[in-house]
Amino acid sequence: MDLNKVMLIGNLTRDPEGRTTPSGQIVTSFGIATNLVWKDANGERQRRPEFHNVVAWRKLAEICNQYLKKGNKIYIEGRLQTREWQGQDGAKRQRTEIIADNMIMLDTKNSSSSPSSKPFSAPAQVNEETPEESPKEPQVTDEIRVEDIPF
Numbered sequence: 001m002d003l004n005k006v007m008l009i010g011n012l013t014r015d016p017e018g019r020t021t022p023s024g025q026i027v028t029s030f031g032i033a034t035n036l037v038w039k040d041a042n043g044e045r046q047r048r049p050e051f052h053n054v055v056a057w058r059k060l061a062e063i064c065n066q067y068l069k070k071g072n073k074i075y076i077e078g079r080l081q082t083r084e085w086q087g088q089d090g091a092k093r094q095r096t097e098i099i100a101d102n103m104i105m106l107d108t109k110n111s112s113s114s115p116s117s118k119p120f121s122a123p124a125q126v127n128e129e130t131p132e133e134s135p136k137e138p139q140v141t142d143e144i145r146v147e148d149i150p151f
Contacts, residue, residue: 004079004080005077005078005079006076006077006078006079006080006098007075007076007077008032008034008052008075008076008077008098009034009073009074009075009076009106010032010033010034010035010052010073010074010076011032011033011071011072011073011074012030012031012032012068012069012070012071012074013030013031013032013033013051014030014031015030015068015069015070016028016029016030016056016064016065016068017029017030017065018061018062018064018065025057025058026057026058026062026065027055027056027057027061028055028056028061028062028064028065029053029054029055029056029097030054030064030068031051031052031053031054032051032052032054032074032076032098033049033050033051033052034049034050034052035047035048035049035050036049036050052098053095053096053097053098054076054097054098054100055081055097055098055100056099056100056103057099057100060100060101060102060103063103064100064103067105068105072105072106073106073107074103074104074105074106074107075103075104075106076098076102076103077100077101077102077103078098078099078100078101078102079098079099079101080097080098080099081096081097081098081099082094082095082096082097083097
């Protein structure tokens, strides 16, 4: 049995970048930062950020591109995928990304990070596991607070 599952709660490090592939597929990419926080031997709080590249496709890509802005706190669920290509200098390059299947906006209406952020009525959950189905509106769910997570 194999499992390739990623679940993150973090903040966007940049605005989403949406584009359309030559075949007409909509794709959006953005970055998320998560923080490892601990107290050192002196009792001082330490923080180490980790940066993640996220890619969303189809309807989830549209929603991410429309509603997410740099600084927003979100929950992302997906799988890891590593791409390889050859750079213009001939060197082999690779990048590991999270291919998003599900996204929940965790910011509330009143805590947008910038004045240009587009408002949204409630935290939304979007599930992209069945792309062949007809387009559906995002499902509204209860807000998840980091403090409520038991681990």
